[in-house]
Amino acid sequence: MTKAFRLLICVTALLLLKESSPAGAEENQVIPDKANKNARTKRQSQQTLAVTTILERPFTMNKDSKLEGYCIDLLSELSKKVGFQYEVNVVKDGKYGMMDSDGNWSGMVGEVIRKEADMAVAPLTITSVREQTISFTKPFIQTGISILLKRDTTAEGLFLFRFLNPFSRETWLGILIAYLVTCVCLFLVGRLSPIEWKEPQSEENKFTFLNSLWFGAGALTLQGAEPHPKALSARIIATVWWIFTIFLLAAYIASFAAFLNSGSQQTPTIQTFEDLVKQKSIAFGTIQGSSTFNFFKNSKSPTFQMIYEYMEKKKDLVLVKTFEEGVQRVKESSYALLGESVMQDLAVAKHCDLIRAPEIVGRRGYGIATMLDSPLVRNLSIAVLELSESGHLDYLYKKWWQSSCSDKGNTGWIPLQAQTLGGIFLLLAAGLVLGVIVSLIELVSKAKNSADQQNKSCCSTFSEELGRRFKGASESQEESEKVQP
Numbered sequence: 001m002t003k004a005f006r007l008l009i010c011v012t013a014l015l016l017l018k019e020s021s022p023a024g025a026e027e028n029q030v031i032p033d034k035a036n037k038n039a040r041t042k043r044q045s046q047q048t049l050a051v052t053t054i055l056e057r058p059f060t061m062n063k064d065s066k067l068e069g070y071c072i073d074l075l076s077e078l079s080k081k082v083g084f085q086y087e088v089n090v091v092k093d094g095k096y097g098m099m100d101s102d103g104n105w106s107g108m109v110g111e112v113i114r115k116e117a118d119m120a121v122a123p124l125t126i127t128s129v130r131e132q133t134i135s136f137t138k139p140f141i142q143t144g145i146s147i148l149l150k151r152d153t154t155a156e157g158l159f160l161f162r163f164l165n166p167f168s169r170e171t172w173l174g175i176l177i178a179y180l181v182t183c184v185c186l187f188l189v190g191r192l193s194p195i196e197w198k199e200p201q202s203e204e205n206k207f208t209f210l211n212s213l214w215f216g217a218g219a220l221t222l223q224g225a226e227p228h229p230k231a232l233s234a235r236i237i238a239t240v241w242w243i244f245t246i247f248l249l250a251a252y253i254a255s256f257a258a259f260l261n262s263g264s265q266q267t268p269t270i271q272t273f274e275d276l277v278k279q280k281s282i283a284f285g286t287i288q289g290s291s292t293f294n295f296f297k298n299s300k301s302p303t304f305q306m307i308y309e310y311m312e313k314k315k316d317l318v319l320v321k322t323f324e325e326g327v328q329r330v331k332e333s334s335y336a337l338l339g340e341s342v343m344q345d346l347a348v349a350k351h352c353d354l355i356r357a358p359e360i361v362g363r364r365g366y367g368i369a370t371m372l373d374s375p376l377v378r379n380l381s382i383a384v385l386e387l388s389e390s391g392h393l394d395y396l397y398k399k400w401w402q403s404s405c406s407d408k409g410n411t412g413w414i415p416l417q418a419q420t421l422g423g424i425f426l427l428l429a430a431g432l433v434l435g436v437i438v439s440l441i442e443l444v445s446k447a448k449n450s451a452d453q454q455n456k457s458c459c460s461t462f463s464e465e466l467g468r469r470f471k472g473a474s475e476s477q478e479e480s481e482k483v484q485p
Contacts, residue, residue, distance in 0.1 A: 276307070
């Protein structure tokens with residue numbers, strides 16, 4: 001009994017000791033983990049990382065044997081937050097990175113894969129193909145693919161006719177039609193109204209067609225041109241035409257002032273990639289081996305496939321080696337550069353003779369590249385997000401994208417459309433109809449008086465008056481021609 005009791009006490013003690021040992025072990029393990037983490041952080045802060053980049057304005061530029069730019073400032077902020085030292089080198093082959101037929105990568109991607117560099121800090125686009133071989137951080141800039149063009153020099157050459165710009169073509173066409181219709185109505189009223197033309201056979205009609213055109217032009221320039229209307233119908237047409245011209249001139253002056261203040265910004269003739277494919281006068285291409293080229297190559301869109309086939313067929317003529325080479329080619333020839341919208345915006349800001357098409361496709365982002373599954377990716381991504389949330393990335397963007405041309409012509413001015421002036425056109429149309437109707441009433445009134453005096457029917461007298469008014473001019477003109485020697 002005593003032995004069994006002692007054995008029970010020993011088993012109980014062993015169980016109590018076993019239950020208490022994990023807590024002690026866990027406490028003993030916490031200290032090494034914290035120590036390892038601190039040691040790893042300290043080792044990271046002392047580590048010098050090799051960084052590869054590419055000379056691309058304004059991301060990285062060489063000035064006085066020193067590198068500066070957006071990426072250099074970004075790298076400096078990241079080193080402070082993550083805790084590392086770095087040494088920056090420009091990529092040897094001057095390329096971003098493309099895989100050849102043998103599966104080997106060139107450019108910055110190749111240097112990271114071959115462990116020649118620990119990371120690549122540059123405007124390197126995050127793509128699925130690159131993501132399979134290297135790791136990317138969260139994007140520090142969002143971008144897309146657009147079209148860089150030269151401003152329409154044909155329109156700029158016609159600077160003598162820029163006074164027509166305040167109104168659209170449709171508006172000018174509507175004004176011309178309104179002028180001609182008004183003059184025709186004034187000519188008709190001048191013939192129909194007995195007050196303006198009492199005796200068609202012996203009296204000369206003052207409102208001939210040429211005189212009507214002269215009167216309309218004089219009113220359009222706010223000048224009093226003769227002959228002055230006497231009949232109520234003619235005065236209705238003249239009054240409504242004067243009102244029309246006053247509103248028209250006020251709208252023209254306001255639109256012309258806005259046009260001058262806007263800096264006469266042009267809208268590119270090529271708005272979309274479909275417009276680019278349809279035209280034949282402008283060649284287009286992109287940077288050789290860039291992600292933009294691969295985007296069109298892998299796209300299933302018929303339009304983008306046509307763009308790729310064109311570039312592939314004429315690759316020796318349309319593909320450029322660098323973005324700067326492409327910008328220079330756009331300035332000097334009929335060439336459109338397809339590329340990142342962020343870099344194109346900078347080109348437009350620096351070169352006032354360039355313009356970017358409004359359409360942006362294939363939206364993507366620029367990220368920092370490291371070796372595949374590198375422990376740096378997570379810390380760098382967190383640091384990028386912190387810089388974005390604090391507004392520091394926006395500050396860097398404004399710092400390096402600042403330009404004298406970026407704020408010019410950004411007022412959103414557009415030519416005045418015909419729909420905007422639709423009200424005064426309707427007012428003019430109503431006045432013209434009213435004037436013609438009043439002139440017919442005046443003629444009917446005279447025909448009725450003549451019919452009562454001559455004991456004829458009103459309809460026959462009206463027909464005779466109408467015939468004399470439209471035949472009298474031609475007959476008198478023939479007689480005058482016969483009298484002339």
